[in-house]
Amino acid sequence: MRALLTALTLSFFLLPSSSDAATLRCGTALASDGASKSEVLMKCGEPLSKDTRTESVGEKTKQKGPxxxxxxxxxxxxxxxxxxxxxxxxxLMQVVVFENGRLVDVRSGGYGR
Incomplete structure (x- = not known):
């Protein structure tokens, strides 16, 4: 019983974490978090469509003064x-999201045609 409990505990730590790592599989090639647009193009080819937008985000910084x-x-x-x-x-179709030219997310869409 004790050996079973130890084995279960160890196997829990060996399971992949449920982090939001973005990975796109194109045949045998993989494009992962941080990949550039050119890397994804080389591995996966031209996408069906491309949409671009600009977002503004407020960023606060603290500065210590005298x-x-x-x-x-x-x-x-x-x-x-x-x-x-x-x-x-x-x-499933795949929507690949780039932020400032780097891969940050991959989402599944509906079935392709």
Missing amino acids: EADTTQERIVYKTIEEWTYNFGPRQ
């Missing part, structure tokens, strides 16, 4: 691109 701490806020602009891949009627 008399008081100050907080400054600045606007940071990010370029978001979503590429849609259609791998055929028996596979």
Whole structure:
């Protein structure tokens, strides 16, 4: 019984974590978190569609001064691109999201055509 409990405990730590790692499989090639757009193009080819938008995000920074701490806020602009891949009627379409040219997310869509 004790050996079973130990084995179960160890196997729990060996399971992959449920982090939100973005990975796109294109045949035998994999494109993972942080891949550039050119890397994804080389591994997966041209997508069915590309959509681009710009988002603005407020970013706060604290600075220590001689008399008081100050907080400054600045606007940071990010370029978001979503590429849609259609791998055929028996596979789910994949939406690949790039932020400032780097892969950050992969979502499944409906079945392709």
